[in-house]
Amino acid sequence: xxxxxxxxxxxxxxxxxxxxxxxxxxxxxxxxxxxxxxxxxxxxxxxxxxxxxxxxxxxxxxxxxxxxxxxxxxxxxxxxxxxxxxxxxxxxxxxxxxxxxxxxxxxxxxxxxxxxxxxxxxxxxxxxxxxxxxxxxxxxxxxxxxxxxxxxxxxxxxxxxxxxxxxxxxxxxxxxxxxxxxxxxxxxxxxxxxxxxxxxxxxxxxxxxxxxxxxxxxxxxxxxxxxxxxxxxxxxxxxxxxxxxxxxxxxxxxxxxxx
Amino acid sequence: xxxxxxxxxxxxxxxxxxxxxxxxxxxxxxxxxxxxxxxxxxxxxxxxxxxxxxxxxxxxxxxxxxxxxxxxxxxxxxxxxxxxxxxxxxxxxxxxxxxxxxxxxxxxxxxxxxxxxxxxxxxxxxxxxxxxxxxxxxxxxxxxxxxxxxxxxxxxxxxxxxxxxxxxxxxxxxxxxxxxxxxxxxxxxxxxxxxxxxxxxxxxxxxxxxxxxxxxxxxxxxxxxxxxxxxxxxxxxxxxxxxxxxxxxxxxxxxxxxx
DNA sequence: TAAACTATGTGTATGCCGTACACCTCGCGT
DNA sequence: ACGCGAGGTGTACGGCATACACATAGTTTA
Numbered sequence: 001x002x003x004x005x006x007x008x009x010x011x012x013x014x015x016x017x018x019x020x021x022x023x024x025x026x027x028x029x030x031x032x033x034x035x036x037x038x039x040x041x042x043x044x045x046x047x048x049x050x051x052x053x054x055x056x057x058x059x060x061x062x063x064x065x066x067x068x069x070x071x072x073x074x075x076x077x078x079x080x081x082x083x084x085x086x087x088x089x090x091x092x093x094x095x096x097x098x099x100x101x102x103x104x105x106x107x108x109x110x111x112x113x114x115x116x117x118x119x120x121x122x123x124x125x126x127x128x129x130x131x132x133x134x135x136x137x138x139x140x141x142x143x144x145x146x147x148x149x150x151x152x153x154x155x156x157x158x159x160x161x162x163x164x165x166x167x168x169x170x171x172x173x174x175x176x177x178x179x180x181x182x183x184x185x186x187x188x189x190x191x192x193x194x195x196x197x198x199x200x201x202x203x204x205x206x207x208x209x210x211x212x213x214x215x216x217x218x219x220x221x222x223x224x225x226x227x228x229x230x231x232x233x234x235x236x237x238x239x240x241x242x243x244x245x246x247x248x249x250x251x252x253x254x255x256x257x258x259x
Numbered sequence: 260x261x262x263x264x265x266x267x268x269x270x271x272x273x274x275x276x277x278x279x280x281x282x283x284x285x286x287x288x289x290x291x292x293x294x295x296x297x298x299x300x301x302x303x304x305x306x307x308x309x310x311x312x313x314x315x316x317x318x319x320x321x322x323x324x325x326x327x328x329x330x331x332x333x334x335x336x337x338x339x340x341x342x343x344x345x346x347x348x349x350x351x352x353x354x355x356x357x358x359x360x361x362x363x364x365x366x367x368x369x370x371x372x373x374x375x376x377x378x379x380x381x382x383x384x385x386x387x388x389x390x391x392x393x394x395x396x397x398x399x400x401x402x403x404x405x406x407x408x409x410x411x412x413x414x415x416x417x418x419x420x421x422x423x424x425x426x427x428x429x430x431x432x433x434x435x436x437x438x439x440x441x442x443x444x445x446x447x448x449x450x451x452x453x454x455x456x457x458x459x460x461x462x463x464x465x466x467x468x469x470x471x472x473x474x475x476x477x478x479x480x481x482x483x484x485x486x487x488x489x490x491x492x493x494x495x496x497x498x499x500x501x502x503x504x505x506x507x508x509x510x511x512x513x514x515x516x517x518x
Numbered sequence: 519t520a521a522a523c524t525a526t527g528t529g530t531a532t533g534c535c536g537t538a539c540a541c542c543t544c545g546c547g548t
Numbered sequence: 549a550c551g552c553g554a555g556g557t558g559t560a561c562g563g564c565a566t567a568c569a570c571a572t573a574g575t576t577t578a
Contacts, residue, residue: 004453012457026526049564062566063527071565122428123435127453132463140465149472151494158495161424162417169381176382194263194386198271204391206399213408235410236417239502246501285555308535321537322556330536521578528571535564542557548550 007073008127011080027059029067033077037114040078044175045116075120076128082114083130089137097241099141100159104237107134107163115171118164146251155244162236170229192216266332267386270339286318288326292336296373299337303434304375334379335387341373342389348396356500358400359418363496366393366422374430377423405510414503421495429488451475 004012035057040048050071051061068074086106093099111117125131138156139149147155180187195216199207207215263271294316299307309330310320327333345365352358370376384390397415404411439446454475458467466474 050566051564060528062529065566066526121435122431126450127457132454132457132466136463136466139469143465149469149474150476152469153474154491154494155498158421158498161421161495164427165420165424168423172381176380191385195391198386198391204395206402207391207395210398210408210411215408215412217409232413232416235413236420239414239417239506240499241502242505243498243500243502246505247498309537310535319557321558324537325555519578521576523574523576525574526572528569530567530569532567533565536562538559538561540557540559542555544553544555546552546554548552 004127006069007076010073010077011129027057027063027067029077031057032064032067033074033081036074037078037082040116041114044178045119046175072124076124079117079120079125080128080130082117083110083125083128083134085130085133085137092137092141096142096145097245100138100241101237103134103138103141104159104163107160108166108233111163111167112170115167115174118167118171145248147248151247158240159237162240166233166236263386265328266335269332269336270388286316286322286326288336290316291323291326292333292340295333296337296341299375300373303437304378305434331383335383338376338379338384339387339389341376342369342384342387342393344389344392344396351396351400355401355404356504359397359500360496362393362397362400363418363422366419367425367492370422370426371429374426374433377426377430404507406507410506417499418496421499425492425495 032053036048036053039053039056050064054061054064064074068077088106089103093102135156138159139152142152142155145152177184177187182190196211199211201208291312295307295312298312298315309323313320313323323333327336347365348362352361394415397418398408398411401411401414406414436443436446441449455470458470460467
């Protein structure tokens with residue numbers, strides 16, 4: 001516990017606990033982290049600088065360094081705070097598949113609320129309390145399934161990748177739109193038009209066929225972009241879980257070899 | 260073609276073509292891009308700054324701005340250059356599955372060679388020649404398959420997500436190790452030890468069981484880390500493609516409803 | 519009550535970054 | 549011979565993270 005890297009130690013200690021009798025907080029670690037998370041949510045992680053953050057709290061840049069020894073440490077704290085595991089996951093569906101779907105949905109909700117989470121280096125999160133908890137819950141969901149523990153880990157990693165990818169798509173889009181001067185619909189229309197101009201039969205035959213066949217015409221009766229995003233999410237999730245199901249089935253009936 | 264965003268225009272124009280008879284190149288766009296790619300490959304994208312790049316070429320910072328109007332534009336050029344589609348993909352396996360596997364493998368090779376590609380904003384790549392070509396090849400691989408064009412797009416996007424996720428894991432790891440002062444094995448051991456310390460039965464029962472059950476004990480007879488990474492790659496890819504297979508099967512035999 | 523200590527906040531300075539802008543200097547076409 | 553324009557440079561600005569010396573005020577101790 002004592003040789004933990006600087007930032008992690010704070011996360012695993014049972015709160016500051018006010019060393020002697022020092023009063024007069026003024027600033028507070030949690031206030032800082034909270035403000036930073038809010039700022040990142042609203043204006044993107046890129047706009048969170050030590051000086052802007054301090055100013056938004058009514059203090060000077062350097063005051064933050066009394067609470068955090070480096071910006072990376074602040075990011076780690078923001079990360080762990082945002083990834084707090086909801087209590088829904090204390091009680092699980094019995095079946096592995098609905099359980100995993102729930103696990104994914106909850107993570108998706110978090111990533112949706114804090115798109116910048118996707119940006120934080122994965123190795124940074126390794127020893128974080130929230131991360132270990134998520135891992136634990138995921139493994140519990142797969143508790144009764146006939147896979148090796150290593151394979152279970154692989155499955156969770158695969159799902160995590162999918163979730164992060166979805167988050168990334170959303171975050172990149174959001175950020176691009178933020179930088180655009182045109183209104184969102186117009187910008188998107190512009191890109192679609194551009195694609196249609198560039199995709200010619202000689203260079204991109206298959207793509208052209210797909211575009212004409214409705215690659216950009218959206219499925220079913222959607223209007224609501226939210227519904228579209230949900231449908232896309234479920235499409236990918238279902239493919240992956242079907243693949244996992246296949247693996248499990250094969251484990252259960254190992255006799256049938258391919259002819 | 261004329262209203263393309265600044266950076267894209269250059270990518271779609273048939274090469275600079277030396278306006279009149281200006282000689283004395285000295286610097287060259289392609290030399291710059293090449294050097295930037297090399298630097299990013301070797302020392303990470305973070306170490307590519309305009310001044311360091313210029314210095315490595317023997318020029319001053321500002322000289323680069325004669326060839327590129329902004330650093331983002333340079334990144335776009337690096338991106339397109341690195342993503343050039345290999346000619347292997349001009350000729351494809353007939354079967355969709357081996358074709359897609361090939362498609363993925365080739366992308367993986369590129370991402371492996373240029374880990375920083377993963378960092379470039381996805382929306383940035385949309386209109387890029389290389390990106391459209393990759394899309395075209397992927398759709399061709401799925402040419403004979405009974406899915407809607409929209410679904411084909413979804414499948415390709417899903418696979419792309421997986422590829423990017425793998426690249427991201429590798430890139431983050433590499434970068435972390437670069438920042439470490441300890442040698443790689445030692446650092447990795449340190450993390451493993453840390454995990455084992457933190458994972459206690461009361462807070463993480465399922466995780467503890469998994470750790471004891473071999474979550475970190477690697478599968479089969481691997482020693483070579485490369486072989487391990489390959490195995491992980493194939494595991495994920497197989498799950499996803501199995502899921503796609505299921506969908507296709509269901510399309511071919513739509514009669515059988517679940518009882 | 520006075521003195522010392524210390525947690526908290528500030529101001530200044532350094533060295534990076536991207537890039538705007540004014541300049542300089544060639545070699546070519548006139 | 550001249551001037552024009554392309555290619556290269558130097559300087560300067562504002563923003564970034566952060567090191568370090570300093571100011572201040574409240575508690576603890578003498």
